[in-house]
Amino acid sequence: MSLMAGPWARGRAAIERLPREARDTLFLLTVIGGIVALQVARLPGWTSALTAAVLVWRGWLAWKARPLPRWPWRVALTVLAVALTVMTHRTLLGPDAGVTLIVVLLALKTLELRARRDAYVVFFLAFFTLLTPLLSSQSLATALGTLLAVWGLLTALVLAHLPLGRPPVWQAARTAGAQALAGAPVMALLFALFPRLPPLWGIPTDTTIGRSGLSGQMQVGDVARLALDERVALRVAFPDGVPPREALYFRGPVLRVFDGRRWRPLHGPDAATDVPPALVREDAALHAAPAAPAWRYQITLEPTLRPWLPTLEWTPASPRLVAGAAAGIAPQSTPDGQWWLPRPVTDVLRYEGVAQPPQRLGTDAARLALQVDRELPPGYNPRTLAWAQALRREVGDASPRALMEAVLRHLRDGGYRYTLEPGVYGRDTADEFWFDRRAGFCEHIASAFVIALRAMDIPARVVTGYQGGERNPVDGLWTVRHSDAHAWAEVWLPGEGWVRVDPTAWVSPDRTVSGERLAPPPGPVAAALVRVDPRLLASVRALWDAANQRWNDWILDYGPTRQLDLLRRLGLTAAGWQDAARALGVALAVLATVGVLALAWRWPRRDPWQRWLARAARTWARAGVIYAPPLTPRRLLAAIAASG
Structure with a gap:
């Protein structure tokens, strides 16, 4: 404590010795830095670096009482910012280019902060910039950061309206807070009653920016990177009780077309377009009526910028969208059990469904309908193909189930590992997994397993989604994070139809049974948190997740x-x-x-002294005393003396 007291006290004393103008300028620059920090994740790297450099430069000029840069500097930096924006976004139009440019221009405007007029321009430009983080996120964290930034800007505005003396910053902050609280009822009224016009309520987001969550395609390495992301993907409520953990598979894109490196869906918005039409045929038996038991559930999906709707396996009936900008839109389905919307999910979306695990599914599928699930590209993974054929000869004239179980036993007993860091795979991913590395994440395992089965002429496909999650003890909801992203397999067996097989469970049973996640090596912050009680961290995270859910319920879902x-x-x-x-x-x-x-x-209420003075003036006026306005004690006294 004493080590920190010295530098803190010296820094505070140095700030108190600064001139009033320098102190207020540094405070405003700090607030602007906080506004920019709210959207660093969305800004290009050069934008954050240039903005930080300009703000630090302007702060140094204020600290040292140096003159501001002349116009050539400002013009050169503005031209540079415009040029870099065009190079980055290929345009000056659109939300991304607009946000980039306005952030840089806000920082550059501080370089000509001389008069009160310049300060007002900076204030209003900062308020406008503060709206831009809400274009990409309306989360609780963004709202709290925006609220804090508004308070800071109002404090700076109050200081600008107190030009005399040296009013303390805390006093201006208190005044700004009181004014904001006075306007809170009006804001609440506007929020509750301002008409929600569906075409306007919800801002479209540019789908070209980087995405979090599952993709419509899978290439070895993609899902492994998602395992590092601890953000919430979706929250699930089970009104009638939670299914067993091994049944918590939330189905996403079904990947059936393989080109040697990449898996793609056959149906849906990301469907492969290079498949012969004869192989796209589907048999109605793929949607055989499911059987009991049934689980009702409600999912609150965070924005994914993808059209897919993860649903609990198996959900035969269309999910009902109950809240969000897409509420009222009918989800579309594919023959292989995926649900999706005609537009990306750009805001929090809530929908309800009923899962009815089938006993038989697709038992009568024609061989031609399953041909695409047998296809392998020529020239890839030769060792896997040779090994699969040898295994088939070794097992003999066995059923597809017996061959599948032989591959699973090899997975279990062959020394394979489930790891977050399998390394970069080369061209023949299945060969490397089976014979060289013997280690991988769920996507490596599922892909290699499906390739081996297809090499034995057994229909198989990869399914991506989420598996598991954790129950929040605060609100009882089941929280599924991006680190729960998972890939598994489905195998078509005669007389049984499509059967879910999770090969990862044969390598690491804890992943699907107890929900154990892999964790990356701890960084500096994580290493510092190791000494904190894990139960305390878990409680804090549970409270934060519950608060986010309440924010979704009360604010974002208010449509x-x-x-x-x-x-x-x-x-x-x-x-x-x-x-x-x-x-x-x-x-x-x-x-x-x-x-x-x-x-x-x-309005009629005036200062008592003014009332007494006016009463005295009226009394002397009746005695003939005439004074020249305005009424002041000195003028009234002079008039009385002059009247004799």
């Missing part, structure tokens, strides 16, 4: 339907957004009337 329900509970007629607009107009009129009445009540 047109819930708004009209609120109006009906208040006893108002609510059939559309027009009724909400009328209710908002009436409420604002009432507030305006109350405000006018309050001002009218306070």
Whole structure:
């Protein structure tokens, strides 16, 4: 504690010795730095570096009381920023290029912060920039950061309106906080009653930026990188009880077309287009009626910028979208059990479904319909193909189930490992897994397993999604993270249809039975947290996840339907957004009337000294004393003396 007290005290004393203008400038620069930090993840690297350099430069000039740079510097930096924006985004239009440019221009504007007018321009530009993080995220963390930045900007604005003296920053912050709290009821009213117009409520996001979550395709290494991501992918509520952990498979894209390096779906928005039409045929038996038991569930899906809807296996009926910008849109299905929307999921989406694990699925599928699930590209993985044929001869005239079980026993007994860091695979990924590395993540294992079965003429495919998760003890919801991303296999067996087989469970049973996740080597921050009680960290994370879910429930899910329900509970007629607009107009009129009445009540009230002075002036006026306005004690006294 004493080690920190000295530098802290010296730094505070140095700031207190600064001129008023320098202190306020440094505070404003700090607030602007916080605004930029809210969207560093979305900005190009050069933008963050250039912005930080400009803000530090401007802060050094204020600290040292140096003159601001002349116009050639500002023009050169502006041209550089525009050129780099065009090089990065290939345009100056669109949300990404616009955000990049406005952030840099905000920083550059501080280099001409001389007069109060310049300060006001910076304030309003900063408020506008503060809206840009909400284009990409409306999460609780973004909202809290935005709220803190608004408070800082209001504090700087209050300081700008107190030009005399040296008012403390904390005093201005208190005034700004009080003003913000005074306006909070109006903000709550606008949030509750401002009409939710579906075409406008939800901002489209550029789908060319990097994506988190599952992709519509799989190449060795993709899912392994997702295992490092501890962000929440989805939250699940089970009204009738949680299924067994080994049944918690949330189905995503089904990958059936393999080109030697990449797996692609046969159906859906990312479907392969180079498959012969004869192989795209499907048999209706792939959707045989499922059987009991059934599990009802509700999923809150975080934005993925992908159209896929992860659903609990098997969900035969269409999920019902109940909240989010896409609510009311009917999901589409593919013959292999995937559900997807006609547009990417760009905001929090909530939907309900019923899973009914089948006893038989696709038992009558024709051989031609399954041909695509037998196909392998020529020239790839020759050792795997030779080994699979040798294994088939060794097992003899056995059934496809016996051959599949022989491959699984080889996985279990062959010394294979489940690891987060298998290294970079080469051209023949299955050969490297089976014979060289003998280690991989779930996608390596599933891909190599399916290739081996196809080499024995057994229909098989890769399924990607999420598996497992953890129960949040605070709200009881099942939290599934991006680190739960998983890949498994489905095998078609005569008389049984499509059967889920998770080869990873034969290499690492803890992954699917107890939900154990792999963890990357700890970094500096993680190493520092090792000394913290794990139960405390788990509790903090559970509380944060529960708070995020409440934020989703109360704020992000407040759409047109819930708004009209609120109006009906208040006893108002609510059939559309027009009724909400009328209710908002009436409420604002009432507030305006109350405000006018309050001002009218306070208007006649003046300072007692002023009332006494006016009373004295009226008394002397009756005695003939005339004074020149405005009324002041000195003028009244002079008039009395002059009248004799």
